[in-house]
Amino acid sequence: xxxxxxxxxxxxxxxxxxxxxxxxxxxxxxxxxxxxxxxxxxxxxxxxxxxxxxxxxxxxxxxxxxxxxxxxxxxxxxxxxxxxxxxxxxxxxxxx
Numbered sequence: 001x002x003x004x005x006x007x008x009x010x011x012x013x014x015x016x017x018x019x020x021x022x023x024x025x026x027x028x029x030x031x032x033x034x035x036x037x038x039x040x041x042x043x044x045x046x047x048x049x050x051x052x053x054x055x056x057x058x059x060x061x062x063x064x065x066x067x068x069x070x071x072x073x074x075x076x077x078x079x080x081x082x083x084x085x086x087x088x089x090x091x092x093x094x095x096x
């Protein structure tokens with residue numbers, strides 16, 4: 001059984017909660033998720049989740065919502081395996 005945690009202190013862009021809940025419940029390599037800064041941007045594109053780059057603790061990801069971008073930090077036991085899982089599960093686009 002997976003005991004993942006999502007930090008609830010920060011706000012989240014609409015539609016992101018469902019993705020984060022799925023990652024915590026199903027990905028064996030992610031132990032914690034910390035949503036980061038939300039930025040407003042011009043243009044309206046569909047929602048997307050992508051891995052930006054590995055960090056010392058795991059992965060930095062970006063979630064693009066309608067008119068917003070939010071940073072998401074995944075704390076991982078194995079960052080490369082987590083990245084592969086995200087791509088194979090169809091959650092993230094390949095960008096690393």
